[in-house]
Amino acid sequence: MNTSLTPPPAVSSAPDALSAVVFDWAGTIVDFGSCAxxxxxxxxxxxxxxxxxxxxxxxxxxxxxxxxxxxxxxxxxxxxxxxxxxxxxxxxxxxxxxxxxxxxxxxxxxxxFCDFIPGALEAVAAIRARGLKIGSTTGYNRPIMAVVTAIAAQGGYEPDNLVCAGDQATGRPTPLMMWRCFADLGICWPCTVVKVDDTEVGVQEGLAAGSWAVGLAVSGNAMGLPLAEWQALTREEQQRRRAAAADRLYQAGAHYVVDSVADLQPVLDDIAARLARGERPD
Structure with a gap:
């Protein structure tokens, strides 16, 4: 307790720079179309x-x-x-x-269904180059993720943490798995974190935790097509389905929606600029 007449120092405002990106797994990093x-x-x-x-x-x-x-x-x-x-x-x-x-x-x-989504490894490398941490949450449980993480590691993807369904008292769309990520990664300010997910509840998980939320309209569940089937669509049909999937994610509250993690870097640039201006996710 402060017993002096001098008031305690004010708590500093939240930092104005990105600290981490938290990814989902299926439909986000691996398994185009979230088919497994x-x-x-x-x-x-x-x-x-x-x-x-x-x-x-x-x-x-x-x-x-x-x-x-x-x-x-x-x-x-x-x-x-x-x-x-x-x-x-x-x-x-x-x-x-x-x-x-x-x-x-x-x-x-x-x-x-553990093939990497095109551009995922390059996106992760670019995020590492920014000096950011990489967290992960998933709707899969530990036994299933034991299989997935082993295959992903062989391919070169090892995030800094993993929080599975069942690890916390409740899962998505509550923020508990994100909060576990913050604790694991040593992050104090949710506003410096970007959650990237292909599902509505995954977007809502990021919002509930006070983070930025980026939805993926094409690579995951919102579209629901394997890569070959997506590529076989006409340009007009791709655009129609992309717009419908993006609308679902925006309706869930996503701050940004892109096709896949391959398109993430400009979004991170924009969020970094907004943070520097004092903007916050809420």
């Missing part, structure tokens, strides 16, 4: 006698996978099937059972 979980979700519900479409499976993407399964079970079409087959609404115990089956299903397929 989709087939696993469909096969999971199929094993329990429930029909699920890829479009339905994509809806809650970015959430922790337990929460994702629960959200799918609450879809009217899925809930009706479940009640007809099992005689009751989907319970938490049912979600636990589905989740236990899902994890090995997803872990088995992720090696087939």
């Amino acid at each position: 979980p989709m087939g696993a979700f469909v096969r999971l519900f199929e094993q329990f006698g429930i029909d699920l479409t890829i479009e339905q499976a994509r809806g809650p993407m970015g959430m922790a996978k337990w929460d994702h399964i629960q959200a799918l079970g609450r879809l009217p079409a899925v809930a009706a099937q479940w009640e007809r087959r099992y005689g009751h609404s989907l319970t938490d115990a049912d979600v636990d059972r589905l989740y236990e089956v899902f994890t090995p299903l997803n872990a088995a397929v992720v090696p087939d």
Whole structure:
């Protein structure tokens, strides 16, 4: 306690320079189109006698996978099937059972979807060259990420930390995983951090933590197409779908939306300039 007559020094304002970029994984750094979980979700519900479409499976993407399964079970079409087959609404115990089956299903397929998104490694190198730290959060759990991180490391990508679904009391869209990143990376000022994600809840995670949020309209779940399928579209169809995906991310609150991490550097330049002028994400 300060017992002198001299007032304590004022707490300094937040720094005016970027400190870190926090990336999502699937659809952001690896797995163009965020395709790995989709087939696993469909096969999971199929094993329990429930029909699920890829479009339905994509809806809650970015959430922790337990929460994702629960959200799918609450879809009217899925809930009706479940009640007809099992005689009751989907319970938490049912979600636990589905989740236990899902994890090995997803872990088995992720090696087939771990190619880096074009430009991702170059973007990471450029961020390192800026002297920034690189954090990561994901809707995958630890067992699945043990597979993904090993493959990514062999390819040259090793972020400074990893926070998985299930590591904290709650996941996206709450800020707890981002706060864990701040603690791991030694960051005191959320406004100096940029969150980069391809899902609405991932964008909201960054906003909730007080960081800048950049959405990815083409490389991930918002578009939902593998690279070859995206490239096969006509220019007009690409533009139509890009605009729709970008609108979803802007509606979620993204400060910026670009196609993929390959387009990130000009955004970081702009955010750095805004910080230097005293602007903040909120």
